[in-house]
Amino acid sequence: MRFEIAGKAKAKLCNVKIQSHKMGQKHTVPAVALRIMATMSNTVLTQFDKLLKGFLYEKNGAAAAKQQVLDGVEVVSDMPQLREAGSKLGELHWKDEQTGSTLHIYQGVTGDGNIKLRDGKVHGFKLVPKEGGTTQVFFTFFTTDVDAEILGELAVLHQHDIDIELSAPEIVKDKPLLPDEPQEPTGAPGNVTKLQKPAAKDQLKNPLPVNADGSKNEGGGGDEVLTPEQALAASHATS
Incomplete structure (x- = not known):
């Protein structure tokens, strides 16, 4: 699984839980667990499993045509109608996690108050499919990349609507093995090196x-x- 929220998206900071994280035998550092809910297009389900969207939703020709008629209104999804399975199952708890993520919390116009939390673990997923092509995604973001000032700013945002962006860890590609470089022959090109007299x-x-x-x-x-x-x-x- 590779979960990310590309670009600025609306979300709600449902809970801020300040914790302590033990590093080694005696050292303890501050940490925080943020419970976040984002309402997104059901295309986000493909990040969890490519077949999940088609299992929970189906196309509705009439509804899709009606959405297309409204000028200036972005179509949420090409599969807006919940299947019976989607309506009967309700909330789906997804057992998976992702480490090395980065969370951006945008505040203000100038960007001076933005919060950037690195090296976070994303886990505790809950997926709530909705009629109309949207899905609520709940997840917990845990990190030790905080200090007293950032913890105070996060506490103020508790239960507030926020703008976020979540970046997944970068994929490190293995460098291709290069063939051994040919060794330059000794002496000038075309000349035969003379054998030296043994010592x-x-x-x-x-x-x-x-x-x-x-x-x-x-x-x-x-x-x-x-x-x-x-x-x-x-x-x-x-x-």
């Missing part, structure tokens, strides 16, 4: 009775300095 520690003295060219080693085996490749060639020459 002294990598050179071997000839222990064989013949030299690398096949001639007899008069030194008794050991004075001529050979590379490992030359030593291997000399060993084949004696076999």
Whole structure:
């Protein structure tokens, strides 16, 4: 589930419950649980389940046509009529929660008094379908992103109508794995890198009775300095 209220919407702050939240063994921080009710188009039901709207509501051709006739009046929903299931079930308690949400409470014209609460948990959903295409959505917003001043401002708004916006947490997409970058060849393009002469520690003295060219080693085996490749060639020459 991904629940959010995009744009400024009318709501009611039904309850403000000031709490304390324990962090670790001894540390306690202030917290608040806000019970909010928003009346929205029944399209909000698709945020909970894509089939829920069609289960509770149905199209009514006459009612929809009547809504279209009224100029300047926005059509609430394309499915305004409650089905029998919607009217019989009544309130629906939805057991789910969402963490990392942000709640904006708008106050005044200038925006100086706006309240922004971050890192909140949204839970305790209750859905009340209504005839005409609207649905009341009750939910609780819990957060520790408060101080004494904000708690006082929220207490004043208890049981008042407010303008809110609820943002769901951002979806973090995994970055695609990039292929390994090709390694630049050493040396200039088109040139073949010459093999360097092995260091002294990598050179071997000839222990064989013949030299690398096949001639007899008069030194008794050991004075001529050979590379490992030359030593291997000399060993084949004696076999």
